[in-house]
Amino acid sequence: MIARLAPVILAAEEAHAAELSSGGLLASAAWLIPVVPMVAAWVIALFGKRFPYKGWDVAIAVMGFEAVYGTVLLLSHIANPIGYEGSIEVARIGSFPIEWGWNVDGLSIMMYFIIGVVGFLVFLYAKGYMEGDIRYTWFFASFILFAGGMLVLVSAPNLIQLIVGWELVGVASWLLIGHYWEDHENSSAAIKAFLTNKVGDVGLFIGAIIVAVSVGSFRFSDVLDGVESGAPTLARYAFWAGIALFIGAMGKSAQFPLHVWLPDAMAGPTPVSALMHAATMVTAGVYLVGRVYPLYLTEGFADEVRSVIIVIGALTLFLTGLIALVQNDIKRVLAYSTLSQLGYMTAAMGAGAYTAGLFHLFTHAFFKALLFLGAGSVIHAVRSNEMTDMGGLRKDMPWTFRTFVVGSLALAGILPLAGFFSKDEILASLRFAGSGDSGFTGAQGGAALANVVLVLAIAGAFVTAFYMARTVFLTFYGSYKGHGHPHESPRVMWVPLAALGVFSIVAGWINIPGITSTFTDVVGARFHLVADHHAESFDYLAMVLGLAAAAAGIALGYRIWGPDQDTQEARDTFSIPVLYPLLSAKYGIDDFYMEGIIKPVRGPIARAVDWFNGHVIDFVINGAGFAARGIGKLVYAFDQQGVDGAINAAGAATGAAGSVLRRSQSGRIQQYAVGMIAGAVALVAGFVIFL
Amino acid sequence: MTITQFILLGAALFSIGVYGLLTRRNAVLVLLSVEVMLAAVTINLVAFDRHVADQLAGGQVFALFTIAIGAAEVGIGLAIVLLIFRNRRTSNVDDLELLKL
Numbered sequence: 001m002i003a004r005l006a007p008v009i010l011a012a013e014e015a016h017a018a019e020l021s022s023g024g025l026l027a028s029a030a031w032l033i034p035v036v037p038m039v040a041a042w043v044i045a046l047f048g049k050r051f052p053y054k055g056w057d058v059a060i061a062v063m064g065f066e067a068v069y070g071t072v073l074l075l076s077h078i079a080n081p082i083g084y085e086g087s088i089e090v091a092r093i094g095s096f097p098i099e100w101g102w103n104v105d106g107l108s109i110m111m112y113f114i115i116g117v118v119g120f121l122v123f124l125y126a127k128g129y130m131e132g133d134i135r136y137t138w139f140f141a142s143f144i145l146f147a148g149g150m151l152v153l154v155s156a157p158n159l160i161q162l163i164v165g166w167e168l169v170g171v172a173s174w175l176l177i178g179h180y181w182e183d184h185e186n187s188s189a190a191i192k193a194f195l196t197n198k199v200g201d202v203g204l205f206i207g208a209i210i211v212a213v214s215v216g217s218f219r220f221s222d223v224l225d226g227v228e229s230g231a232p233t234l235a236r237y238a239f240w241a242g243i244a245l246f247i248g249a250m251g252k253s254a255q256f257p258l259h260v261w262l263p264d265a266m267a268g269p270t271p272v273s274a275l276m277h278a279a280t281m282v283t284a285g286v287y288l289v290g291r292v293y294p295l296y297l298t299e300g301f302a303d304e305v306r307s308v309i310i311v312i313g314a315l316t317l318f319l320t321g322l323i324a325l326v327q328n329d330i331k332r333v334l335a336y337s338t339l340s341q342l343g344y345m346t347a348a349m350g351a352g353a354y355t356a357g358l359f360h361l362f363t364h365a366f367f368k369a370l371l372f373l374g375a376g377s378v379i380h381a382v383r384s385n386e387m388t389d390m391g392g393l394r395k396d397m398p399w400t401f402r403t404f405v406v407g408s409l410a411l412a413g414i415l416p417l418a419g420f421f422s423k424d425e426i427l428a429s430l431r432f433a434g435s436g437d438s439g440f441t442g443a444q445g446g447a448a449l450a451n452v453v454l455v456l457a458i459a460g461a462f463v464t465a466f467y468m469a470r471t472v473f474l475t476f477y478g479s480y481k482g483h484g485h486p487h488e489s490p491r492v493m494w495v496p497l498a499a500l501g502v503f504s505i506v507a508g509w510i511n512i513p514g515i516t517s518t519f520t521d522v523v524g525a526r527f528h529l530v531a532d533h534h535a536e537s538f539d540y541l542a543m544v545l546g547l548a549a550a551a552a553g554i555a556l557g558y559r560i561w562g563p564d565q566d567t568q569e570a571r572d573t574f575s576i577p578v579l580y581p582l583l584s585a586k587y588g589i590d591d592f593y594m595e596g597i598i599k600p601v602r603g604p605i606a607r608a609v610d611w612f613n614g615h616v617i618d619f620v621i622n623g624a625g626f627a628a629r630g631i632g633k634l635v636y637a638f639d640q641q642g643v644d645g646a647i648n649a650a651g652a653a654t655g656a657a658g659s660v661l662r663r664s665q666s667g668r669i670q671q672y673a674v675g676m677i678a679g680a681v682a683l684v685a686g687f688v689i690f691l
Numbered sequence: 692m693t694i695t696q697f698i699l700l701g702a703a704l705f706s707i708g709v710y711g712l713l714t715r716r717n718a719v720l721v722l723l724s725v726e727v728m729l730a731a732v733t734i735n736l737v738a739f740d741r742h743v744a745d746q747l748a749g750g751q752v753f754a755l756f757t758i759a760i761g762a763a764e765v766g767i768g769l770a771i772v773l774l775i776f777r778n779r780r781t782s783n784v785d786d787l788e789l790l791k792l
Contacts, residue, residue, distance in 0.1 A: 666788065668785060669721075669787070670712070670713055670785075673713060677709055677713075
């Protein structure tokens with residue numbers, strides 16, 4: 001079935017964008033990006049223990065390769081935009097070729113860069129964090145599979161490969177979240193993450209099927225060609241395809257009704273959380289929306305779905321941010337913060353701001369990885385996840401403290417740091433979409449919707465700053481409330497923190513309105529150019545409002561949990577009558593899923609299966625047993641009476657025939673002669689009569 | 692002279708031979724009966740040769756063969772009978788039943 005091994009190259013020369021280059025060897029060798037980690041995963045799993053550093057050395061070498069390759073690709077892409085797509089047909093179902101390929105364009109290069117760089121730093125950190133773990137080698141095997149699955153997903157030029165990568169990421173996340181499976185809670189969290197993702201995956205599968213059937217190809221380039229040329233079949237089903245694909249994105253990117261798995265995914269080791277929340281897994285949904293973005297942007301196709309996307313994004317960014325306020329587990333605070341930031345990205349995508357959404361994904365990858373690794377460093381020192389066991393750590397852990405503060409400020413969106421620029425771009429885009437003359441919102445009343453979302457986004461900025469202030473003050477200020485004496489983590493752990501801190505400061509500087517639009521150019525340089533809004537100058541109102549909200553959040557946080565020890569003790573449990581129970585119950589969504597869906601479904605199903613087992617399966621098995629015994633008896637009888645009887649009868653018949661025939665053997669020649677003559681006469685008579 | 696008379700003569704001789712073969716007990720007489728049957732066959736061969744009148748005269752040639760073989764057969768047969776008589780002091784074929792199983 002392997003039709004051809006020479007790849008079909010869709011390089012820039014023959015494609016739509018004349019200003020793209022084919023990228024040369026750098027792009028044609030990019031198939032190594034997903035393949036190397038997949039091979040490494042097997043090598044570590046099978047032979048990892050024989051290496052001097054028990055598999056970590058293989059993993060870090062691979063991630064180093066990814067980081068270097070990603071950086072080189074990004075730099076050459078900035079210098080000379082690359083558009084390249086290679087595909088190899090591996091099988092064919094009817095008229096649908098199933099292809100494996102690799103995609104090198106602005107969007108995927110940006111992802112290669114953050115997966116490589118953030119991944120490398122996280123793997124470096126993981127050596128210190130996982131030291132002495134019982135399944136050290138296995139951890140790195142599944143961790144590299146996790147990164148590799150994401151690279152398969154990102155490099156996919158068609159929906160089939162994207163789904164393969166999507167599921168690889170899902171499986172690897174299941175392995176990693178359940179890494180400490182001896183604790184039942186952790187394995188439940190792994191199963192919850194996997195199953196919640198599966199709900200979204202069904203949407204992705206349906207969307208992929210709708211798109212493939214209506215276009216006749218799984219390739220993104222063919223789908224987006226169809227959008228460009230206004231293919232009528234695709235246009236008819238585009239709305240449902242767009243909805244279904246977005247449901248898939250909601251599962252992986254943990255958007256509002258399907259967000260419940262992400263906070264529980266904290267059960268995995270901290271480096272896993274860092275990578276999962278920064279570069280891999282949760283970015284997949286936003287990436288998917290970005291990959292098929294012209295479908296959502298073009299009028300007459302799925303443009304109406306953007307109203308759904310913006311509402312889901314706004315709900316996610318606001319509601320989950322509030323939950324972060326009442327969490328005491330430092331990793332859970334960060335998890336809810338990730339949900340909230342993913343909501344920003346999704347809302348931006350819904351508002352038609354492709355660049356803004358991806359820019360926030362880009363900057364968020366650095367500071368969220370930084371915050372998780374910082375939290376991991378703290379947890380490593382305190383040996384507890386609870387912020388009530390921390391406090392006053394700034395003197396004991398100077399590097400962790402400094403970098404964590406940088407990350408928090410970046411996340412809160414304070415002026416020169418990365419988060420400010422990306423969040424500001426989202427706010428500006430929302431304001432532009434709400435101004436009515438953008439044409440970005442397809443649905444009726446889209447402008448009003450965008451304005452509501454803008455208000456929620458500014459409120460979200462306030463909440464973000466508020467909970468990050470709470471986290472920093474509870475963790476690093478006041479007095480230490482835990483046990484033992486915490487001290488700074490080893491250098492292999494704080495060096496990645498410092499590196500990520502630098503990125504968290506500078507990553508936003510590549511897309512400053514009026515000064516540079518490097519990032520816009522990077523992600524916009526692809527075959528199917530995405531019309532995008534990049535402001536020529538700052539939207540000062542959005543900027544001032546965003547900054548003011550962040551400053552107010554920090555100020556209020558200082559007011560409540562400021563370094564004054566007495567206040568801190570008093571405010572440890574943040575309690576407001578109605579809000580606190582609501583938030584600490586997470587709006588009851590988790591309970592609703594458990595009590596309202598899982599248990600009613602699980603109970604009857606379990607009973608039905610039990611009944612089926614007791615009645616149908618046992619009946620069949622017992623019946624089979626009885627039938628086998630009956631057949632055995634029958635066969636025995638046949639053997640004893642039929643077969644033996646036939647053999648004995650044959651013997652007896654031979655004996656009888658012998659005793660009859662022996663009489664003719666008299667030995668008397670004249671008797672024999674009589675026989676001969678009688679025979680001759682009979683023959684002659686026969687000839688005479690019959691012939 | 693028609694061929695019928697020769698065939699009838701052959702048939703009569705053959706029947707006499709068969710009768711002698713089946714009824715005589717003396718081995719020498721049994722051999723003699725066989726010779727009578729051979730003579731009947733020879734008469735038939737010669738008669739049919741004249742009747743068919745083929746150029747190679749096959750019937751006459753085969754008649755000579757038959758006579759030669761008959762002489763040889765009698766030679767061997769009498770020698771066997773002589774040896775049996777010498778060993779068992781009888782030439783009665785009813786006593787010679789070593790051929791039975």
